[in-house]
Amino acid sequence: MSKPVYELSQVQQTYDGRTVLNLEQFTIRRGEILALVGPSGAGKSTLLRLLNFLELASRGTVQFDGQLATPDLVLAQxxxxxxxxxRPLLLQRSVRANLRYGPSLRGQTLLPAVEDEWLERLGLSSLADQSAPKLSAGEAQRVALARALVTQPDVLLLDEPTAALDEAATRAVEVLVRRELQSGTAILLVTHDVRQAERLASRCLTIADGRIVDQAGAVT
Known part of the structure; x- marks a missing residue:
């Protein structure tokens, strides 16, 4: 069994006295796709904000790779x-420029050979010099995925990544997501599409009213 990258225990998130998230236990492990399904307002977006460290939990503990999420650590995490x-927000520039953007935020320079490798890996080589505003929805989502993956993250959070795509574009994105598992990345897929969750995920959690109400797949 792989090592947990996230471990949440007795986590609550409260706004103006109203508890919108209440999780007893929640884990994501390296090299797994965990799907989270639930209606609008169920708490999915709140959980995402905790997992990408835009917010700290009102109560409970959030551990990332064995370290507590605290104000002095969240930037590095x-x-x-x-x-x-x-709906990805792309730079109004070329696909290449968008690919370089993520590393540049981290003070890194993407080597040309690495850049070409990622363009080929995600089927974007022929679009490398294309302006982002001219891309189809499916192409734009692949660029967004490439821009995320080129930074080699420990965790990839996917927030309804195919909701605006047609079937062919959806399948193309799903192939890329499956392939990323080989690198050991932990992936959380937030989706309304239960069938997509069944296709991609090793575990599927259902959230309602801020609580996990059902789980399918292997228990970690």
């Missing part, structure tokens, strides 16, 4: 996590 959203 955040740099090890990347998020891909339903």
């Amino acid at each position: 955040r740099r090890r996590v990347t998020t891909v959203f339903q």
Whole structure:
């Protein structure tokens, strides 16, 4: 069994006296795809904000790779996590420029050979010099995924990544997500599509009213 990258215990998140998230235990392990399904307002977005360290929990503990998430550590921890959203915000520049953006935020320079490798890996070589605004929705999502993965994150958070895509584009993204498991990345897939969760995930959690109400798959 692989090592947990996230371990949440007795976590609550409260806004203006209202508890919107209440998790007894929650783990994500390296090299697994964990799917999280649930209706709007169930607490999925709140959990994502905790996992990408945009917020700290009101109560309970969040451990990342064995370390507690604390104000003095969250910046370093955040740099090890990347998020891909339903509608990616791309630079109004070329695909290449977008690929370089993630490493540049970390003070890194993407070597040309590495850049070409990632473009080929995600089927973007022919679009390398294309302007991002001219891309289809499926192409833009692949660019967003490439931009996230090129930083070699420990965790990839996918927030409804295929909700705006057609079937062919959805399948292309799913192939790329499966392939990323080989690197040992921990992946959380937030989706409304139960069938997609069944196709991709080794575990699937259902969240409602801020609580995990069902689990399918192997228990970690």
